[in-house]
Amino acid sequence: MMTTDRHTDPEPWEIIESRYLYKEPWLTMRKDSVRLPNGKNIDDFYVWESPPWLNVIAVTQNDRIVMIRQYRHGIGKVSFELPAGVHDKPGETLLEAAQRELLEETGYGGGSWTKWMELSAYLASGVCKISEQQLDATEEITVHPVSVEELSALVDNGEILQALHAAPLIKYLCSLKS
């Protein structure tokens, strides 16, 4: 037996009742009452629905990685992040959304884009600054093109607080080693 076999997988849960608590522009939350395969019930399983997030590792022509700093009210801190956004515009492809977010948040564009991993839409190589930032009224973002060594130190020092950003960056740093 392969240790990665799935024939022993837990069964899905049965939804007995489902009710939306909120359907606001920035909060879609429902409360499910569910029955587990073992017969137990959970009456208050909360599910927070969200559009897909995407982020971009953008590498400049002189091998700098375009990081941003942004205030996150949830944790009350500013930290290093990848340019990122939600994929919620009808008719826009994932690639178009990624390129738009990079341009709006940093002014960078161009380069060649390839799919990187599920947790990070694209790796863009050879980008350069082609415009000013185009920020929403509620966005305040500073742009930091960092060297590979600086990025490595940011990861090691725990300055990338969002796992969705840390995972693809560590994969990128690792790919440079081999």
Place this chain on the structure above:
Amino acid sequence: MMTTDRHTDPEPWEIIESRYLYKEPWLTMRKDSVRLPNGKNIDDFYVWESPPWLNVIAVTQNDRIVMIRQYRHGIGKVSFELPAGVHDKPGETLLEAAQRELLEETGYGGGSWTKWMELSAYLASGVCKISEQQLDATEEITVHPVSVEELSALVDNGEILQALHAAPLIKYLCSLKS
């Protein structure tokens, strides 16, 4: 100027009003009305409060990494995960919580434990199976001690769906290369 300088950091937001929408065992959610440094207001900024999550990379004496599979109702899927839990027991240290979660979810323990990264509490080397699983009534978990090659394939195939788990695992795989 270092590109990682912080003197240009965005300022924190001012909280005008803050109200808890929910304070349930599994859902603590508040709605803040905030003023940004640029003078703009956001009246509906939702903050979901959560106790700290922790997870463990547990490596057995014959170099297998102890992965689990678990049904996640939010996405309606079973996927590979690290043994993990929340750190919410008063008086319990982070290390004790990590060792308890590994034991309860997988039956593995022992070995030597070191801090790994902010996104993953501990790397445990040389663990072995010392008991049966001790699952909550609402937990259904299968245990999969996978080889380094199998883990690498799981990451490459996008089978680690949670970024909080992917980041430390990629860092671990990368550390084996150097």
